[in-house]
Amino acid sequence: MAEVVVQHSRAARTTRARKGGSLHNALRRKSTVAFFLTLPLILLIALLVLYPALYSVHLSTLNKSMQKFVGFGNFTFLFKRETFWMVVKQSCIFAITAVIFKALIGFIVAHFVHNIPAKGQRKWRGMLLVPWVIPPAMSTLAWLWLFDPSYSAFNYTLSFFGIGPIPWLGDAAWARFSVILVNVWYGAPFFMIMYLAALKSVPDQLYEAAAIDGANWWQRIWYVTLPMMRNIIAITTLFSLIVTFANFDIVRILTSGGPLDQTQIFATYAFRVGIESSDIPLGASVSLFMVPILAVAAIFILRDVSKRGNEA
Amino acid sequence: MSRKKLTRRQFVAATAMSSAALITAPYVRGAYAAGKLSIGFWDHWVPDANKTSTDLVNEWAAKEKVEVSIDYITSNNKKIELTVAAEAQAKSGHDILQMYTWWPHAYSEQLEPVNDVVEPAIKQNGEVNGTVKYLGQAAGKWLAVPATPGSQIKGPCTRIDLMKKYAGIDVQEMYPAGAPPKADNWTMETFLKAAEACQKGGFPFGIGLGETTDSVDTAGAIFQSFGAELVNAKGEPTVKTDQVRQALEYYKKLIAFLPPDAPSWDDASNNKWLISGRGALIMNPPSAWAVAKRDAPQVAEQCWTHGFPAGPKGRFAPYLPYYWGLWNFSKNKEAAKSLLTHLSQASSIEKFVSASGGYDLPAYANMTTLKTWAEVEPPKGTLYHYPNPYNHQTLSIAASPAPPKIAQQIYAQAILTKMALRFAQGEKMETTLAWAEGECEGFMRT
Numbered sequence: 001m002a003e004v005v006v007q008h009s010r011a012a013r014t015t016r017a018r019k020g021g022s023l024h025n026a027l028r029r030k031s032t033v034a035f036f037l038t039l040p041l042i043l044l045i046a047l048l049v050l051y052p053a054l055y056s057v058h059l060s061t062l063n064k065s066m067q068k069f070v071g072f073g074n075f076t077f078l079f080k081r082e083t084f085w086m087v088v089k090q091s092c093i094f095a096i097t098a099v100i101f102k103a104l105i106g107f108i109v110a111h112f113v114h115n116i117p118a119k120g121q122r123k124w125r126g127m128l129l130v131p132w133v134i135p136p137a138m139s140t141l142a143w144l145w146l147f148d149p150s151y152s153a154f155n156y157t158l159s160f161f162g163i164g165p166i167p168w169l170g171d172a173a174w175a176r177f178s179v180i181l182v183n184v185w186y187g188a189p190f191f192m193i194m195y196l197a198a199l200k201s202v203p204d205q206l207y208e209a210a211a212i213d214g215a216n217w218w219q220r221i222w223y224v225t226l227p228m229m230r231n232i233i234a235i236t237t238l239f240s241l242i243v244t245f246a247n248f249d250i251v252r253i254l255t256s257g258g259p260l261d262q263t264q265i266f267a268t269y270a271f272r273v274g275i276e277s278s279d280i281p282l283g284a285s286v287s288l289f290m291v292p293i294l295a296v297a298a299i300f301i302l303r304d305v306s307k308r309g310n311e312a
Numbered sequence: 313m314s315r316k317k318l319t320r321r322q323f324v325a326a327t328a329m330s331s332a333a334l335i336t337a338p339y340v341r342g343a344y345a346a347g348k349l350s351i352g353f354w355d356h357w358v359p360d361a362n363k364t365s366t367d368l369v370n371e372w373a374a375k376e377k378v379e380v381s382i383d384y385i386t387s388n389n390k391k392i393e394l395t396v397a398a399e400a401q402a403k404s405g406h407d408i409l410q411m412y413t414w415w416p417h418a419y420s421e422q423l424e425p426v427n428d429v430v431e432p433a434i435k436q437n438g439e440v441n442g443t444v445k446y447l448g449q450a451a452g453k454w455l456a457v458p459a460t461p462g463s464q465i466k467g468p469c470t471r472i473d474l475m476k477k478y479a480g481i482d483v484q485e486m487y488p489a490g491a492p493p494k495a496d497n498w499t500m501e502t503f504l505k506a507a508e509a510c511q512k513g514g515f516p517f518g519i520g521l522g523e524t525t526d527s528v529d530t531a532g533a534i535f536q537s538f539g540a541e542l543v544n545a546k547g548e549p550t551v552k553t554d555q556v557r558q559a560l561e562y563y564k565k566l567i568a569f570l571p572p573d574a575p576s577w578d579d580a581s582n583n584k585w586l587i588s589g590r591g592a593l594i595m596n597p598p599s600a601w602a603v604a605k606r607d608a609p610q611v612a613e614q615c616w617t618h619g620f621p622a623g624p625k626g627r628f629a630p631y632l633p634y635y636w637g638l639w640n641f642s643k644n645k646e647a648a649k650s651l652l653t654h655l656s657q658a659s660s661i662e663k664f665v666s667a668s669g670g671y672d673l674p675a676y677a678n679m680t681t682l683k684t685w686a687e688v689e690p691p692k693g694t695l696y697h698y699p700n701p702y703n704h705q706t707l708s709i710a711a712s713p714a715p716p717k718i719a720q721q722i723y724a725q726a727i728l729t730k731m732a733l734r735f736a737q738g739e740k741m742e743t744t745l746a747w748a749e750g751e752c753e754g755f756m757r758t
């Protein structure tokens with residue numbers, strides 16, 4: 001019996017010692033240090049991203065005068081509005097078309113740049129990135145002058161060939177074309193640089209093996225380049241889709257959503273409804289409507305990426 | 313020597329009394345009144361106009377011993393609206409914030425009533441027009457103080473030479489400087505014929521069909537001159553009426569003579585149209601003329617600002633009043649009211665008008681014949697009729713008389729210009745009306 005008591009007290013002493021050392025050990029662990037180092041950023045994100053996001057969810061549940069809780073009332077109201085569905089349709093057209101063209105142009109240009117001898121490549125890479133590094137609000141102003149209703153530089157140039165004048169921003173189809181064009185111009189360099197990085201990481205041996213097997217140019221792209229770039233393509237597309245869906249500045253500066261709301265997208269419509277019409281809860285609901293659409297896209301794309309990651 | 317002892321009961325009573333006295337004491341407009349006041353003014357586009365506002369505030373602050381800070385907030389890209397919305401949400405910010413047209417009603421619950429400032433100002437400077445009341449008053453309470461800086465009429469600014477040459481209309485004769493207008497024949501029909509003649513002459517009228525305020529304001533005045541209301545004062549939709557149909561038919565005819573890119577115009581487009589010498593008329597306050605004075609003096613010399621054409625239901629001109637709002641969360645309301653009273657004095661108003669070169673319009677009836685409008689040139693008398701000195705037109709705002717919270721949405725979402733454009737582009741009248749009615753019904757949520 002006495003032996004049991006002695007053993008028990010020894011065990012208790014060991015636990016206490018282990019407890020005292022566990023904090024010390026935790027602090028020495030790399031993951032803990034990493035957590036503390038990222039804590040300021042986590043707090044910053046919580047403050048600047050999480051709080052506004054939750055606040056906008058709260059706002060979307062209030063009535064126009066923001067005095068009454070209406071649950072999903074704002075959403076059910078929006079679902080009955082013809083203009084809202086037009087905005088949904090246009091946002092999808094805008095984002096999907098722009099992302100497809102950005103990806104295509106980025107892919108083609110990345111190949112061109114990849115094939116430039118290493119000596120001159122840096123210069124080209126720098127130049128091609130210029131549209132992406134200029135703040136879009138500024139570059140879009142330059143585009144606005146090029147498209148200007150009355151003094152368009154494009155129309156001036158086209159007039160020498162007997163073409164135009166084209167109502168770049170005054171006609172619905174042309175206005176949609178113009179806002180997508182500027183978005184593609186701005187976003188394609190991002191795809192280009194990502195694809196270029198992916199291209200550089202494809203081992204040369206694979207191309208050599210394909211060449212020995214007699215693969216032509218198209219087969220090399222289809223069976224070697226594309227499979228090796230799939231994850232980068234997927235992640236870049238997702239990232240760009242999110243950013244393009246949430247675009248505000250380009251449309252706001254070029255058309256403000258006109259003519260006849262036919263270039264209105266989620267963010268510009270949310271601003272029109274929320275700020276200009278003083279219906280902040282409805283504006284918050286419009287902008288939150290993007291979330292499920294982007295969440296579904298993110299789930300599909302990321303699921304595919306992780307599946308391929310597991311296969312690898 | 314006896315010493316009176318203060319009982320606990322006496323101490324509590326004395327403390328309570330002095331606290332109550334401190335809290336309820338009125339702001340003393342004397343030399344020793346103090347405190348801080350933060351002001352957000354609209355950033356005027358006329359270079360020296362801000363200085364006049366600063367001088368007037370400083371003059372008051374020195375007298376009242378109040379520490380003031382002023383921010384000039386641009387209206388470009390809706391910065392003022394964003395500031396108003398942010399401060400209303402945060403319940404913190406400036407004490408006084410300049411806001412225009414719909415904002416006093418939009419934030420009426422958070423604004424301090426200012427009857428004690430506006431009523432004496434009206435007594436001193438004359439009555440205010442119906443639009444100032446419609447936008448600045450709710451249930452007899454003044455929500456904000458009518459501000460001179462920024463307030464404007466967007467009437468026609470016409471090229472004297474082009475109008476005479478192509479339409480045979482002498483605008484100087486119709487609106488002579490220093491004399492009442494002789495504009496009985498200046499009707500919507502005359503206007504349409506003039507638009508056609510100038511378009512054929514290669515100088516179309518520069519009227520926008522976009523979604524920004526200049527386009528909406530013109531549409532508003534034209535609709536009102538036909539008696540067309542989308543929502544009446546009781547808040548009932550009145551879209552499907554003959555008046556609205558007539559206004560749309562008229563607009564369709566007018567659009568045929570406007571520049572083909574007018575649907576994409578913003579508030580800068582019409583100014584550029586006039587200054588570049590491409591058009592015979594625009595609907596704008598004298599800012600375009602003022603810029604032309606600097607950049608294209610030969611154009612400025614030919615500009616004449618005057619009244620709107622009359623329709624079957626009267627002569628209406630687009631009017632956009634600005635206000636100074638006082639937040640109810642302000643910590644120095646009495647000082648703020650004292651300052652607003654100072655800024656509403658006739659002498660202050662005269663300084664505002666002069667500093668802006670005649671652009672700023674006081675809301676008060678006795679202040680529309682100041683010498684600035686008679687004196688500015690070229691040509692002499694060009695702005696004489698700008699402030700509507702003979703009250704020959706009704707100053708109104710698009711979408712009125714709908715209750716302001718509904719009208720604001722009709723206005724902000726440019727329903728009037730959209731209707732005109734849809735119909736002019738070939739949509740059936742009834743389809744356009746049904747669409748507009750649906751939109752208006754959507755604006756009635758509370």
